[in-house]
Amino acid sequence: MNTLETLKSTELDVSAIRRDFPGLHQSVHGNPLVYLDNAATTQKPNAVIEALDRFYRTDCSNVHRGVHELSERATKAFEDARVVVKRFINASREREIVFVRGTTEAINLVASSYARSRMKAGDEILISALEHHSNIVPWQLLSEQIGTRLVVAPINDSGELVLEEFERLLGPKTGLVAVAHVSNALGSVMPVRDIVRLAHSRGVPVLIDGAQAAPHLAVDVRELDCDFYAFSGHKVFGPTGIGVLWGRADLLEGMPPYQGGGDMIRSVTFEKTTYNDLPFKFEAGTPHIAGAIGLGAALDYVSQLGIDRVTTYERELLAYGTEVLRAIPGLRLIGTAREKSAVLSFVLDGIHPHDAGTVLDRLGIAVRTGHHCAQPVMARFDIPATTRASLAFYNTKEEIDALASGIRRVQELFR
Amino acid sequence: MTDIDIQELYQELILDHSRRPRNFRRPDGATHKAEGYNPLCGDTVTVYLQMNNDVVSDAAFQGDGCAISKASASLMTESVKGKTRAEVESLFSRFRDAATGSGSADPVRLGKLAVFSGLRGFPTRVKCATLAWHTLRAALEQKASLVSTEGEETLQ
Numbered sequence: 005m006n007t008l009e010t011l012k013s014t015e016l017d018v019s020a021i022r023r024d025f026p027g028l029h030q031s032v033h034g035n036p037l038v039y040l041d042n043a044a045t046t047q048k049p050n051a052v053i054e055a056l057d058r059f060y061r062t063d064c065s066n067v068h069r070g071v072h073e074l075s076e077r078a079t080k081a082f083e084d085a086r087v088v089v090k091r092f093i094n095a096s097r098e099r100e101i102v103f104v105r106g107t108t109e110a111i112n113l114v115a116s117s118y119a120r121s122r123m124k125a126g127d128e129i130l131i132s133a134l135e136h137h138s139n140i141v142p143w144q145l146l147s148e149q150i151g152t153r154l155v156v157a158p159i160n161d162s163g164e165l166v167l168e169e170f171e172r173l174l175g176p177k178t179g180l181v182a183v184a185h186v187s188n189a190l191g192s193v194m195p196v197r198d199i200v201r202l203a204h205s206r207g208v209p210v211l212i213d214g215a216q217a218a219p220h221l222a223v224d225v226r227e228l229d230c231d232f233y234a235f236s237g238h239k240v241f242g243p244t245g246i247g248v249l250w251g252r253a254d255l256l257e258g259m260p261p262y263q264g265g266g267d268m269i270r271s272v273t274f275e276k277t278t279y280n281d282l283p284f285k286f287e288a289g290t291p292h293i294a295g296a297i298g299l300g301a302a303l304d305y306v307s308q309l310g311i312d313r314v315t316t317y318e319r320e321l322l323a324y325g326t327e328v329l330r331a332i333p334g335l336r337l338i339g340t341a342r343e344k345s346a347v348l349s350f351v352l353d354g355i356h357p358h359d360a361g362t363v364l365d366r367l368g369i370a371v372r373t374g375h376h377c378a379q380p381v382m383a384r385f386d387i388p389a390t391t392r393a394s395l396a397f398y399n400t401k402e403e404i405d406a407l408a409s410g411i412r413r414v415q416e417l418f419r
Numbered sequence: 420m421t422d423i424d425i426q427e428l429y430q431e432l433i434l435d436h437s438r439r440p441r442n443f444r445r446p447d448g449a450t451h452k453a454e455g456y457n458p459l460c461g462d463t464v465t466v467y468l469q470m471n472n473d474v475v476s477d478a479a480f481q482g483d484g485c486a487i488s489k490a491s492a493s494l495m496t497e498s499v500k501g502k503t504r505a506e507v508e509s510l511f512s513r514f515r516d517a518a519t520g521s522g523s524a525d526p527v528r529l530g531k532l533a534v535f536s537g538l539r540g541f542p543t544r545v546k547c548a549t550l551a552w553h554t555l556r557a558a559l560e561q562k563a564s565l566v567s568t569e570g571e572e573t574l575q
Contacts, residue, residue: 033424356485358460359429362544366425374460388461388483417429418486 016309016317022398024049024305035368038403043188043216043347043394044372045238048302052242055301059294067293068267068284082293085300086283092303093233094224095250099282102256103296106247107215108138110234111182113249113286114211115142117259118232119180125151127179130208132170132194133159133384134187137377139213143182152179159384163190163339171202178203181210185217189378189392190339191322191347193221200229209255215239219396220318220345222311225250237295241396242302246295249286256282263288314397318346321395325404332411338390346395349376352415357391360414364391367410427537428544429486432494437486442479442496449479451561455554457546462488466496466554473503478555485547487538492551494531504559511552518545 022028027047030037039047059081065074067082086101095101104110119129129143133156143154155178157170165183174181181203186193196212203210209231214223218235225233232255237246251259261268261279265288270278279285306314325348329335334353352360361373372392375382382388393407449467456463462484469477478496482489495514499507514532515521520539535548 356460358462358485358544358547359487362428362541363425366422379461382461417425418434 016313016397018317018398018400021309022400024051025398026050026053028398032368032370033366035366038367038369038406040393040395040399040403040407041370041372042219042396042399043191043239043376043392045244046219046241046396047398048243048298049241049305051305052298052301056243056294056298059297066290078293081297081300082291085296088300088303089248089250092223092307093218093248093250094226096226097253100250100253100256102249102251102283102286103291104234104247104249104286105245105292106236106238107213107234108142108236108247110232110247110249111139111211111213112142113262114180114182114232114234114251115146117262117286118251118255119143119146119152120150121260123150123152123179126153126177128153128155128175128177130155130157130170130173130178130181130203132157132165132183134163134165134190134192134194134381135182135184135378136188136213136215137379139182139184140380153177156380159192159381162341163187163192163381164341164343165192165194165199167195167198167202170199174202174206174208178206178208181208182213183210184213184215185223186214186220186345187339187347187378187381188216189347189376189381189390190341190349191216191345191394192339192341193217193343193345195343196228196230204229216345216347219306219314221315231255237299237302240299240302241305242299243292243295246292246299248299253282256286259286261288262286265289267291309397317397318395321399321401321404322346322348324401325393325395325407328404328408329411332408332415334415335411338385338387346399348393348395349390350392351387351390352411355414355418357389359418360391360411363414363417364407364410367406367413369407369410371407424540428541430534430537432531432534433486433490433537436490436493440480440489440493442493443481444479445481446477446479448477451558453554453558453561455482455550455557457484457488457550459546460485462547462550464488464492464551464554466492466551466558468555468558470559475499475502475504475507480551480554484550487544487547488550491535491548494534495551495555498530498532499555507555507559511556514552515549518548 025047063077065078067079086098089101090098155173158166200210211232212230214235219240233250238244268280268285268288270280336351338349357373374389446467448469450470451468454465464482467479478499480492517536518538
């Protein structure tokens with residue numbers, strides 16, 4: 005391959021990509037939209053919107069039971085989506101892919117089913133100080149129910165896990181490790197391979213919250229060697245209300261059902277119910293069929309772009325954004341981990357993030373302001389909130405320039 | 420144009436009170452006190468009142484928050500001094516009408532508080548301005564518990 009071809013194969017055609025996302029082409033308060041809130045949710049490509057449309061227009065039916073044509077089509081599309089998910093995270097079996105509402109439900113499923121049946125009072129769940137509330141609160145609920153303890157491994161001033169501390173806290177009572185792959189508030193990429201290695205050397209299973217990783221990094225659950233992996237569809241360009249829990253088949257087999265209802269049973273009498281096989285045992289009730297199909301379309305879309313190309317492009321954007329924002333006096337980046345995903349979380353001297361967010365919004369720039377559902381992270385940095393610009397593969401350097409000039413406008417106003 | 424909206428919201432009076440909040444202190448003779456919290460953005464405010472029978476003889480606050488919430492608390496403490504409970508309540512009601520663009524708020528009767536009518540185009544920021552007022556009302560009722568903006572519907 006010559007240089008030109010190599011270059012071509014590793015580069016994304018961002019202007020072509022942007023044409024696939026109708027939501028990006030609109031004016032907000034009279035300015036072109038600059039959408040930098042991708043860690044909250046992503047815009048959807050036409051492929052996803054059309055998949056949802058197609059399901060509701062022509063294939064709308066329930067799955068797994070009808071003998072009629074529409075039901076067969078719906079079932080096939082739904083189960084095809086499971087195969088797409090399996091490939092996307094390089095799982096070995098479809099039966100290990102459980103459709104859930106999102107990462108939050110996936111973690112709650114593991115807490116309610118796995119942890120609750122395997123752990124006892126005094127046992128510990130080890131998390132990191134970077135976790136989203138959805139990887140804190142389910143464990144606190146479990147503690148209230150069965151008396152387990154939540155143990156938190158600290159982070160350093162750059163927003164990186166202190167691995168030695170993590171290792172020290174991994175003790176004889178640790179029953180489960182649950183950590184984010186990528187921090188939503190700061191973008192830090194966690195050393196998940198080291199975490200898994202250390203935990204497994206002590207026989208402790210590991211749940212990875214991949215909500216912020218799946219849209220940005222190649223996820224290979226077999227290579228990660230983790231035990232559970234969770235992510236949300238809407239953060240990876242798919243619909244809201246659909247997500248995935250991947251679990252090792254042997255663990256899932258041994259777990260009691262999470263919810264009871266239709267689809268998760270094989271036979272029911274008033275005396276005894278026999279549960280269905282994996283993954284249906286964990287999919288009680290009519291699933292979000294359209295959502296799963298839309299998620300499949302989203303993952304196909306990302307795969308076609310090539311997740312490694314996405315990672316490379318976003319790394320470049322992040323480096324540019326970091327440089328541009330660092331050049332603004334009075335701006336402090338929060339979260340400067342060496343391994344970082346495309347998140348720029350920052351505070352401005354003397355200006356509350358909420359005020360900055362309002363002004364940026366009027367300029368058409370969508371960012372998130374607040375604690376990002378990670379109040380302990382804010383407490384760690386002794387700040388009430390940050391302004392967070394989170395990038396995706398459809399963002400451009402021009403948009404980062406727009407953000408920078410917006411920030412300068414904010415500073416002028418509050419000077 | 421967008422800049423006009425922004426300047427309407429962040430008028431000089433609001434910027435001035437957010438930079439140099441008035442009555443930003445903890446008075447020795449406070450008879451009533453309440454703490455407020457907006458979980459959405461982490462804003463906190465503590466309102467202190469000195470009541471002389473039915474009249475607010477002194478009002479002050481402390482806390483941390485955005486420009487709107489600080490300016491609102493600052494202007495509120497100025498405007499309630501010397502007023503009776505009933506007058507405070509009626510002022511709050513007119514203030515809220517102005518901030519949400521509902522009712523027929525009379526700018527003359529609102530005095531400086533009329534500046535918050537710039538919030539009309541910013542429904543997500545109304546809670547920032549009402550936090551101090553809810554806290555003040557809790558203080559008047561001598562509620563011991565923490566007051567919060569949650570549970571209040573944002574009026575469009």
